[in-house]
Amino acid sequence: MLSRIAEALFWIGRYVERAEDTARLLDVQLQLLVEDPWIDEGTACANLLSVMGAPLEDAQDGDGAPAPRADRRTVLDRLGYDPYSSASIVASIGGARENARRARETVSTEMWEVLNTAYNTVPTGRWRAVSPHTFFAWVRDRTSTVTGIADSTMSRDDGWLFLVLGRSIERADMTARLITSTASLGGPASRWPSLLRACGAHETFLRTYRGLEDETEAAEFLLLDRLFPRSVVHALAQAEKCLAELESSGQRAGVFDEAQRRLGRTRAELEYRPLADVLAHLPDEMERVQRTCSAASDAVARRYFSSGEALTWMGGRA
Amino acid sequence: MTPGASHGVDAGGGLFDGYAEAALASGAWDEMFTADMGVRETSAPVHAALAGTELRDLRGRADALASSYQDKGITFAVGGEERPFPLDVVPRVVSAQEWSVVEAGVAQRVAALEAFLADAYGPMRAVEDGVVPRSVITSSSHFHRVVAGIEPPNGVRVHVAGVDLVRDAEGAFRVLEDNVRVPSGVSYVLTNRSAMAGAMPQAFSDQRIRPVAAYPRRLLAALRAAAPVGVDDPTVVVLTPGVYNSAYFEHALLARSMGIELVEGRDLVCRGGRLLMRTTAGLRPVHVVYRRVDDEYLDPVHFRSDSMLGCPGLVNAARAGNVTLANGIGNGVADDKLLYTYVPDLVRYYLGEDPVLPNVPTWRLEEPEAREEVFDRLAELVVKPVDGSGGKGIVIGPAATAVELDQLRERVSADPRGWIAQPVVRLSTVPTLVGEKIAPRHVDLRPFAVNDGSRVWVLPGGLTRVALPEGELVVNSSQGGGSKDTWVLADDRPDDPAPVRSRSVAVPPAPSAPPDAGPGGGGAADVRDQQQQQQQVQQRVQQRAGGATC
Known part of the structure; x- marks a missing residue:
């Protein structure tokens, strides 16, 4: 392709x-x-x-216009x-x-x-x-x-994998932003249901946690749920899977692809750190997810899309 | 006008009001009506379909066509803005007999031009034998010496040709110009047909119209046949200048319908005399390039060194025989309008046949006597630059002002090789929906021919372009022209066996089982559902009964 x-x-x-x-x-x-x-x-x-x-x-400097x-x-x-x-x-x-x-x-x-x-x-x-x-x-x-x-x-060829890869990276990034935007409001926990609704996750969440609505659980659900497709961890895992399939050479040790490495590390960080720890630094953690997504996107571009630079031909007859 | 004639026109129920007068005034051959306004036999089904349609309905269909083109992105760019490609709701019908002339004539012409190109970039026999002056070939701005001696693998340089035809006042087809560089417009032939099938279904069912859908398959077969020797399964690509090119839609459609890659110059790289494309799995070889980039931009090593649209080294790769370019570089020498005047002689010289399709009479302005005569009659002639395309630079004498004619005289005197003159051809007219009525408008026809090395195949159909302003004779999409679907009728000759064969294999299908039913389907309700419903009814009855006792 x-x-x-x-x-x-x-x-x-x-x-x-x-x-x-x-x-x-x-x-x-x-x-x-x-x-x-x-x-x-x-x-x-x-x-x-x-x-x-x-x-x-x-506000523009000097001319005194209000911000x-x-x-x-x-x-x-x-x-x-x-x-x-x-x-x-x-x-x-x-x-x-x-x-x-x-x-x-x-x-x-x-x-x-x-x-x-x-x-x-x-x-x-x-x-x-x-x-x-x-x-x-x-x-x-x-x-x-x-x-x-x-x-x-x-058809499920490389083209499909690139499409899903892009979608998954974007989804991880956007869910992180969604969580930040709600967390940054502070205030009553009653805002989390709205957030869940924004992700289309409210009903699933209620079924999973049997109606125990709580800020911690809502955050946990959107961050870490392995089954819900819009959670950060699921999106990251999906992106990793696409990259692994694109690689398609069984490697014995480690991960060669930079994008996959970055995504995997961030996902592991989220999954293996105590939840309370993550929640305590939620905005920072979410910013890290966003940075990872952006770096992974760059790495994919470098590895697979490298035709970008335009060539200039210096004619010999000039 | 005879009473019988007015009857034929009135049948349109107002749609054709004023058509007869306008058609007579234009003095051209009308393709639907005879001179006494009877309906021609080939156009009768279309006329009947129109006559049974209200104007409002027709207008609605025309609008639906335009908006479906906008949605599908069937557009061409005018000054960077995307506009839906204009398609008129009234098709143009060509009878089987008329088409057999066109088909033979176009194939003959392409064969002659093919032979001429091989000669011009090879031994130049025609020059030695005095058929064409050497200066006509070498002074053409599209004659590229860099490709002299490059022998294409199957001898084909003109893989695709578009020959522009017009019908004169007697209804005879004549060749207006040849296009053997990168003729465009075939995608609109394909999309116009499928759009019209939706807009005028009844006219389709009344007659047998030869399908055009085979074009991409034929083209791909011809491109594969042109692959370098020894390549069994060639990789064929379409090379486009990019999304901002006005014909980008066509490039994408052709690549898509042939199932091959659409590449831009930056996707290609030449290494060691081979052409490669950048893929996600590294560099992969390319064997045949159907290029839609002009010669001048194709290879910065040999042509414009500032070109970003081509790929450095492409010509060398072609010379090394590792890649085939379709169409060949330097083909422009064959569609130069001065050479056009020699084509009938070339047909006789190379093929030993008489030309099937005549040229439009043309003055070669580099000949002093011709120039003198043309200068005297400038106000009644059409003067064209020899290498112009898209209607650029054409001066129509009757429509030009005295000042314009004087300027033209100066420009022609300064560069007589660069110009030809022709009498004004009254292009044939076809009924066209203009605003709120149907009016005669001038049309031309561009049939497309594909040469796979063993025979020249002519697509049954072609791009009919319409000059939308009243009386306008320059027909070009980049100058506000419209288009029509061109219907070539099938005759009952046995050499067109496709419909017959498909009919003979039509076997009634064996009865299959109905689709599996699931819970909640529209079929028979589940017993449990019925019980639930009964229970509800009972409850309601009980409630009502309870209410009554209270």
Whole structure:
């Protein structure tokens, strides 16, 4: 498989997952803003933006303009509708579609059409008119369709592995961000159910823990559950599995692939440290997961997608 | 106008209002109506289908076509913006007889050009025998000496050709120009057909239209046949300039439907006279490149040194016989418009046959007498640059201002080799949905031919391009043209056995078992479900009874 195509599939996986998770996260956070009387909108929104890696710029030096205050609108814009903000859902859909366009001969026609129609619907501006909740539901619907079509139409070759690899790395990263965003709010534990709902995990969680709702258990579930597909540990393990299959040379000792090594180490750290220890430093731990994901993504790119650098031909006749 | 004629037009129920007048005024051959406005036999089913359609319905179908193209990403880029490829709802019908002429003529022309290219980059016999002046070949801007002496493995340089045809005022097909470099548009032939099958199903069922879906298979077979000697299972790739190329959609569609890799220049690397592509499993050899990159950008070692679209060393790899380029480099010398004037002679010289399809009469402006005559009649002629494509640089005399004509005169005098002149050809017209009515619009036709080394196969169909502005004679997609699905009717000759054979193997399927039923299916309810329902009914009855006693 061509390196360039592998890269495109990897990024389709990442972008689609990012769009979905951002929609999930925004949906629940904006709901909390409305429901929870103890939350300060400005702080919460600023937190959210910084967790998602799109913090507001500091006030312009000197000219005395007041620092822009984060509110619902800014959050919706920067993480939802603004095609120029790299963390927004719309930008993610655009990114996924652009990569699918580049890998047009590999991506199945159905999958391409879903991504393309989603992308074509975005700039119509119709989404700003409906409630954000409808928009998020639509995004979840589209991304699920893409995932489902990929699942039922792609052959399980290297291309599939790269797609799932991208998706898993992104999922680990986004779940970590979700946990940070909720943990950073502090306050009553009643926010954890919303977080679980954002991951679509509430019912599973209730069944697993028999209705004992507790902050520790919720965090444990989202971090460490080996069976729930959106937990950090499951996503990391899935990514490791893809990398191992791509490697496909039975190694006797250790792990050769850098990305796999990084992901495995972080997963082991999470799994084998006492839970209380992890919870005590939750934001730091989550940041470490994010750093690992980003480093693993770079390592995959270096190893498999190395056609990137453009050659310049210095003609002898010049 | 005769009474019988007006009857034929009125049958459209208003759709064809004003069509007769417009068709007469254009003075061209109309492909649906005869001169007295009777419906031609081949177009009768389409006409009937249109006549049974309301305008609103037709408009709706046209809009549905456009939006389905947008969704499917069947677009072409104009100035970086993606637009749906315009497809008209009214198809163009070509009868089996007419097509047999086109088919024979195109195949003949491709064979002659193939022989000419082998000659031009080889012994130049035609020059020695006085058929073509040497200067016409060597002064062509697409004559590349670097490929002289490179002998393609199966002798094919023109793997794919697109020959642009027009029908003159008598309805005869004539060749307008040849395209043997990187002819594009075939993807729209394929997508137009499947889109039309959805938009006009009844017209399809009324006649037998020859399918076009075999094209990718034929192309792949031809490309595989062109593989270097000794390669049993060649790796074939499509080389595209990239997603920003206006024909990117076509490159992707062809690669996808042939099931081969679509590569960009940066995916390729030449080592030791071999061409390799970068894959996740390292470098892998490539044997045949169906390249959609122009000659000038293909290899920075030999052509433009600033090109990022090609791969350094490609020409050397081809010369070493390790990779085949399709189409060959330097083919442009054969579709140079000055050489075009010699093609009928080339057909007689190489094949010993008379040309099936005539050229459009053409003046070679490098000949002083011709130039003088053309300058006198400039306002009634069409003047074209010899190496232009996409309708660029064409000056249509009747539509040009005096100032433009003066400028043209200067430019032609400065570079007479660079120009040819032709009379204005009244391109045939086909009914086209324009705004709220159907009106005659001028069309051309680009059939595609694939040469696998043993025979030249002509795709039954082709890209019909429509000039959408009224009276406009320049037909080109990059200049706001539309397109039509081109239906070639099948005749009952036995050499087209596909439908017959498929009918004979149609065996009624054996009855199979119904699908397995699971709990909660729509079928017979589970006994437990029924009991639950009964219990609910009983409870309700009891409650009601209890209520009554209270």
